[in-house]
Amino acid sequence: MWRLGASLTIAAGLVFTVSACMPLRPVTYDPAPIVCGQTKSLHEGRIGFLNASENFSLASQAGVFLDEEFPGPFVWDRIQSSFGAPYAFSEPDAIVQRAQVYGFSLTGILWPYAEWDQKSYGLGTTCQGGGYSQSLPPHRCRPDDDDAYSDFVYQVVERYDGDGLYDMEGLCGSISRWEVIATPSRQQVIGGIGTFRGEAVDYFNLLRVTFEGVKDSCPQCNVQYGALDGTDEESLGFLEKVLRLGGAEFFDAVSLHSTSSHVASDITRVTALLESYHHPKPVWVTRLEAEDAPTFTDGLVKGMTEAFAAGAEQVYYPLLSSDARVVPEQNRIALIDVDGGPTSAYRVLQSFIQKLGKWESAEMIAPGRYRFDREGDVPLYIVWEASGEAGSTVDVVSGDLRVTGLDGTMETKNVDGMLVTADPIYIE
Template sequence: MIKKKAIIIIAAVLILLGFAAGGYFVYNNYLVKKTITWPGTESQVLKLNTEKEATHLSKVAGEKGAYWMRGYPIIWNEIEGKKGKYDWTSIDKGLQGKNDYFSEDVYHIAMIWPYANWDQNTCREGDKYKATGHLKTGNEDLKIGAPCDMKSYADFVEKVVERYDGDGANDAPGLKTPIKYWEIMNEPEMQGGGIGGAGEELKFFVGTSAEYLEILKASHGAIKKADPEAKVAHAGMAGMQQNFQDFWNPIFAGDGGDYFDIANIHTINTDEKREDMYVMKFKKYLEKFGIKNKPVWVTEVQFGELMNKPKDIEKFDKILAKSSVFALAQGADKLFYIENWTTWDDPDAFKPPEEGEKDKKEPKTKMDLSNNSTHKVYLNLVSKINSFDKIETIQEKFTEGKDDNSGTTSEIGQYKFINGNKAIYILWGNAELPTEISGKVKISDIYGDNQEMDAGSIKLSDTPIFVEKL
């Protein structure tokens, strides 16, 4: 009898163990989300350095103290040239860097272009859709209408983000710095007819505001699905001119603000009439659509003409320094410079690819800039204000322009850039010295040349000075 009970108990235990094993099999194979890595990829999770991520000025000519670069092109056609066939070679290689321009740490806001000819050919016909300028490739005429198959485009975006997000799953081999910021196209209101600074036709999209909004929605959804931590910027708005606003009005009015994390504006040929880089006018414009509290990135900051060296370099240098400080003080979070001052002696630097070229031109290693006065202004800005926690406005006076091309002109600026327990005062204009500045101080001019003096000896002018207490 006892032996019979023992047998029954043992059988019951074995049955329970069988159920448990089967349950574990089902749970492990069907209910648990697994991390699958491609052969040869590393499973290491990569993160951006938060201090570097929080910096405010773009990298120019490989400057080690700056990290951000904008516009690395992710063109659907170049990766998925045939439906379902992916070639990541050029992007993987490009992100690893080929020359001094990409030296040291680079934090990209990469630019996604939703164009693949195999998709476009299913619904787009006619020469009007053919790319020109910087989007034109040598091997074929890329069509640049809205995607015909939005789901296929979204699937592509999801794969791109997954490959470069650094989460340890299906990452690109050798990835060192993840991409966490994505920009959806560039200046879609530029649809041909306008001429850029290098003589190229400005044609980045052929489509309607409603079509761009659908692209933005699909992109945002796919990016967030692959990487919930990622940030999305809408395409850079080319400026605050009325014809540009006409294109963007339906987008921002049509719940477009729900599909981006970063507001994005451009300022070209910036001068003393637009020292805020459009930031003040752009923020007011967004507020009309109920879009508030979005960080503002100025992803194209160009002073003067693109190709031609200014006649008055001293004036150019002053505007670069003053405008950079003023725009940040008015709420810009990041500034991405078009570094025309590094290429004035290279007329081919910004030209689009010629007919027959297979690949877009890679950025060249820049010339010796040790005697370039404008580059000294840039380096001084990186040294002084690339990193800060907050800005306190002590005093300011400005005039807002009325016409489309104008922004805001600053007459008096007194700002305190605070970084931890350090503070730098940046001052200009006909005003008294702030009372909190006294005693022995270090004064730097816009070029970074400095001297120590008593605060009582400071004379303010229209050219900014940088003041540090000793």
């Protein structure tokens, strides 16, 4: 086995350098059919779905081509069954193959857990996690064998980086965004979610090893700090501890889970913390939970609007299906109905995406008053009454303009002195 970067001298005098992009061990391939859609550029859309695989077809019809699978298939234990065993990529390959048919660009979450590696900690309660038992191993401390884990990261990233070297057979695009687990500060065990067990220094070391493994294979790939939990007060403190250790060197962006009513303030707090350590980074809202404001669809539009105006690079919403047998309340916020068709919330989101188009900048003029500058088009204003007091009027534009409601009704009218309500409207 050749050391990375080593030179091999042939008798004829030729010298070949073993590329740093070559895997440490041969990769086992699972042949895949070559079926490619047109993968969209990240600049063609900034709205994504969490678990678009539930219905890639319907997701793409909404105008969305970004997807993050959560927890997803990139789990060490499920790809490598024991130390030194061949890597088995059939599960992630299947998702990548389906995604590329519809032109989706994926974000992968790397889960550094393998029971055969965790056993060095004793497999007791120290590393016991909580939640997602069907997807993640029960023990969730940082890897004991950094070298073995680093090779896992390298092999996974190399297979999907699209550089033509050791790629999945039939790969059309690439996976260029990798998140290092999700919500590492959530460490509850009994009756809660525990996706990681360890202190900030443990996550710092995990970030470092993962970052180096990703960049060794794919220097241009984006490594994301595992999602901050906007509902967890300790989440920001955990990030600050990692930053104090110098962790900003080992991630390119920060992932955030938040709610529609708090997303703007959450982004502002994260941005301020990063800047206080002189390491500004992009913030990606990889899970936005919509709330009534005063209705769910209002909350969905307001949350995304405020997130982009606060500086979010991208915003992902869960592609939920209606299923009253599992979570009755889920039907109210689902995008897919019980028959597999679009709900009214889906149509509102679809219209929102169409209205934004290929936008270049977003700003909050005042609470409830937002402007999106769109490439090759007039600015789009999204307006609603944010003060809670009746009698507010359109005060950011004037004249005869096109006004569209969330229900899709559209008319051209003079907006001077037009009253606005808590329901957002589009003006262009």
